[in-house]
Amino acid sequence: MRKIIGLTLLLLFCEGISYADDVIHVDNQYFQKYRGRIGVWAIVDSQMKLSYYSNKFYITIKEVQEINGTAISWGDYIFVPYSEKYIQELEAQGIKMETLESKKSDFIWPLSRVDNISSSFGQRGGGFHTGADMPATRGTPVVAVMDGRVISTRYEGGFGKTICIEHRDNFFSRYAHNSVIFVKAGDFVMKGQVIGLVGSTGNSTGNHLHFEIRYNDIPLNPLDFLPYKENLIQSHAIRNWK
Numbered sequence: 001m002r003k004i005i006g007l008t009l010l011l012l013f014c015e016g017i018s019y020a021d022d023v024i025h026v027d028n029q030y031f032q033k034y035r036g037r038i039g040v041w042a043i044v045d046s047q048m049k050l051s052y053y054s055n056k057f058y059i060t061i062k063e064v065q066e067i068n069g070t071a072i073s074w075g076d077y078i079f080v081p082y083s084e085k086y087i088q089e090l091e092a093q094g095i096k097m098e099t100l101e102s103k104k105s106d107f108i109w110p111l112s113r114v115d116n117i118s119s120s121f122g123q124r125g126g127g128f129h130t131g132a133d134m135p136a137t138r139g140t141p142v143v144a145v146m147d148g149r150v151i152s153t154r155y156e157g158g159f160g161k162t163i164c165i166e167h168r169d170n171f172f173s174r175y176a177h178n179s180v181i182f183v184k185a186g187d188f189v190m191k192g193q194v195i196g197l198v199g200s201t202g203n204s205t206g207n208h209l210h211f212e213i214r215y216n217d218i219p220l221n222p223l224d225f226l227p228y229k230e231n232l233i234q235s236h237a238i239r240n241w242k
């Protein structure tokens with residue numbers, strides 16, 4: 001009898017692992033994750049706002065401080081975790097976490113909806129465009145394309161507010177022109193975790209994500225790594241996007 005229970009548990013455990021490898025949770029505007037909690041990034045512009053979130057999400061101010069520290073500056077984005085009760089309320093309204101099937105070794109798209117690459121990887125004008133430009137509305141969540149460790153988050157000249165993440169086997173991903181960056185160097189991020197919001201910082205004339213995949217600092221065409229999209233429009237022409 002004990003053997004059967006043991007075997008059943010082993011099978012359940014193995015099934016659990018394969019499920020976790022194939023189905024991942026991708027952050028959207030309602031469900032975001034940070035440091036093992038589900039919640040949302042929000043601007044706190046007054047002491048009142050903190051109490052407001054605490055009441056709305058049924059959480060304590062202490063829980064907010066455990067994630068963001070006690071020195072919260074007004075006007076900063078902080079991560080506000082949800083309680084189980086609030087998650088159930090959202091689900092009752094039909095607002096659910098978005099899941100996506102993805103093999104552990106596969107990259108996912110950094111934005112949930114991309115119909116069009118406004119400027120492709122390759123020669124452009126007199127220079128070389130080291131990534132793919134994806135137009136999106138300002139404030140669209142930018143997610144990590146693979147599990148990894150954030151190695152830098154800084155303002156990089158023409159690239160504006162830029163995030164660089166190191167992944168397995170010397171692969172790196174870069175996300176430029178963000179309006180806001182949530183993560184910090186040293187953070188471990190999960191595939192599908194929101195890391196910033198689309199913007200137009202740096203040398204850019206419209207809201208878009210400049211996305212790169214590098215192998216040992218050599219930029220490669222991101223579209224060779226991202227899941228194939230049937231009706232993707234690609235422009236090789238010089239556009240205003242940078």
Ligand SMILES: [Zn+2]
Nearest residue numbers: 131133210242
């Ligand atoms: Zn670009």
